[in-house]
Amino acid sequence: MPTPHQSRADHHQSRADRRRATEARILDGARELFAERGFDRTTIRAVATSAGVDPALVMQYFGSKRELFTTAVQAAPAPPPDAGPDTLVDQLLATLGLKLGGLPEGTLAMMRSMLTDPAAADHARAALGRQIDGIGAALPEDEDPELRAALVVSTLLGVSVGHQMLGLSPLREAPADRIAALLRPALAALTTPAP
Known part of the structure; x- marks a missing residue:
């Protein structure tokens, strides 16, 4: 049995892993959409849908569409x-x-x-x-x-x-x-x- 301390550490690690995985999914979706539609026709909502997350989470992680674009493509x-x-x-x-x-x-x-x-x-x-x-x-x-x-x-x-x-x-x-x-x-x- 893991101790409560180990359990918290495991939970913390898995939460960090989940965040990284979510960011990677958002960036993958953004890369595909920006390449297909260009910057102007790609929406935060479409990127969120492709990543299976709420649009507010995309904004929380990346700040703005321009920041997401810069990060995803460059x-x-x-x-x-x-x-x-x-x-x-x-x-x-x-x-x-x-x-x-x-x-x-x-x-x-x-x-x-x-x-x-x-x-x-x-x-x-x-x-x-x-x-x-x-x-x-x-x-x-x-x-x-x-x-x-x-x-x-x-x-x-x-x-x-x-x-x-x-x-x-x-x-x-x-x-x-x-x-x-x-x-x-x-x-x-x-x-x-x-x-």
């Missing part, structure tokens, strides 16, 4: 703290594959705006900062985790900009899996501690 899911470097690299490349598959016009507009509109820049900075924090938390603390995470995020952002906004021929003509295969060793080097 930010990689934070890997679990005990994930190995391979799992982290897989998640990063999966997110890049989503972007290379074609971003909705709303995302492109936001990416264009983040360089000229201070409000859009603040939103992008906050979303990228959360992504850097999530990736950094999965890296060894004695290996410049925040700097390594910022380099990973900046690299992936640069590839997305070159592919989606600038239409650089070598990026546009290469299959997403080839781009991922070439990037994998670079991302692995940034996320794996030195020997």
